[in-house]
Amino acid sequence: MTGHRDPYPRMIEVTVPGTTLRGNPLGDPCSRRIPVYLPPSYGDNKRFPVIYLLAGFASTGQSFMNYSFGRQTVPEMANALITGGNMAECIIVMPDCMTRYGGSQYVNSVATGLYESYLVEEVISTIDSTLCTLAERKHRAVAGKSSGGFGALRLAMRHPERFAAAACHSGDMGFELCYKPNFPAAARVLEQYRGSIADFLLSYESALKKPQREFTLLDIIGMAAAYSPDASKEAPGNIRLPFNPHTCEPIENVWQEWLAFDPVEMIEREEYREALRSLNTLYLDCGTLDEYNLQFGHRIFSAKATTYAINHHYEEFMDSHSNTSYRYAVSLPLLSASIAD
Template sequence: MKRLIFLLMFLTMPAWGQPAGTIKQVSIHSAALAGNLVGDPVDQTFAVYLPPSYETSTKRYPVVFLLHGIGDTNDVWIHHFNVPAMLDKLIASHAIEEMIVVMPNAKNRFMGSFYANSPVTGHWEDFIAEEIVARVDRDFRTLATAKSRAVAGLSMGGFGAIRMAMHRPDVFSVVYAMSPCCLDAVEDIGYGNSASWNGVLRFKTYKDADAAINNGEFYPVAALGLLSAIDPNPAAPLHVNIPLQQVGQELLPSEPAYTEFRNQFPLQQVSRFRDNLCKLRALAIDYGFNDEFAHIPPSTAAFSKALSDAHVPHLLDTYMGDHRQQVQERLVTKVFPFLSRNLQD
């Protein structure tokens, strides 16, 4: 209750006389997304929060990349979670150091790109970790080193942050994954969710997926998006490998496709990328016990255990809450302070 009262006071306290940061919208033409098979545009935009002193100083700032979840765009940080005002207040209260915060868009035809490199949906990891990073370092006064650059994300964005940690410790040295989805092929994203996979098996073309989105069918399209990101096959129907098959009234693994599919998840790749993970300055993950995406609590706990077994330093934080209701509180009390403490400024 005390934390809730603090959050309400923090988020509603007046900003009279408080220095404010600014938001810049940046357009970028992406070579990394060119040639994608789903028809997504190569011209994208991303938002940049510049801290209050930016316009009146010559200093350089650490940078945080903030990755949104599936179904959202980067606008969710600005207009729903009120991140700019939140940062202004955290900076004014000296709870965090000033920082630049970059908010890329990663929503695609299937509601989310999963921030992955794919010959089907495009090279979204390269788009962010190479193209946007280079553009931000060119156009803004950043501390352009991995020691001063972090990546954090929610849900699909948490999944993306963990994969960036595994693949790009030379770009991002501090990582925070909030309620990361899809760390293993279990429960509502893997073997066992018949509604999701029956929907995928029903799709014949991308137009079927478009119609499912219009009908509010989340899981089948999300499953197709995940397959397109981590198990693509441009030569196959729908340009993906299908890891399950229907046998009578049952859904069963289709081998070797299912094992190959499961091996693409972060939980199965900890040992492969252990050396990269150990290069990080700091890594944190969290989840709420009441998350409505049933796979997130057990798979995040299992991922943390795999990190511990591999002797990868990290922080696991758990809390009573669901997938989204406490995001603002956790950004204020946990995420931004953690990132600020561990970034070199």
């Protein structure tokens, strides 16, 4: 193994034209530059498996390279694991699926754009045609945390022809527990803007320091754009909220649309169970102190996966939802081993 010769992460940027995103309702950029980690022996006439690493809500591929004192970036972590002999060499791609609403949830939506198609079709094909990849399903994995974990798990369920392994860190699931408790806080913020999503977004976007207490509403808007878009409305605000903003009572038909995206509901469909059974590796974890109650959704999902004879590994760790990127030190070695030659 030649990995010892390069102690620093080797990073490049790959431009994805974004033809899939042209004409998106929010006018977000189509062409995007995405960061890519290359393993130490890249360039030695070899081809490598690929892990697609999905960022959480309000983050994007560039976020994985954010410096923080005393903590490794994800590329630094991967490089240390590989050079230390604890992880198989692989390429790590960090896509940009950001939208004006803070994220896409990696789904196709008439409110934001075709981000699911963009990722599984255009990003993957661009990477395979640009870099020295092992361009087969058995050499490809997807992973992420929070909304990225949700995206990774959902994409693995919907596109088994693309991915052979998946890791979901604190991914959105158990929507009754993780989203509904935030409806009242979002309604209170929206009331300050006389119920106008457009006015809220204008204020939030123009603020030099984003009001922390208003992030809950942005989060709910982002989820509604993914799960209950409204093509009859002009952007911004081309969504349907799953609750009455005045009384905070649930709107049942809209809420049912949200639940169709919930992994604990999706696993009830045999086609998705078969997709999960086809994976070489399915890894999930969550903090026991998660502020969004995701540990409970993960326990439900894991119990159902066990009932349905879906091979997986689920762990809990003593921490909250934020600043847990160190958990990639567990999943990345597992994924890279399962998609290596």
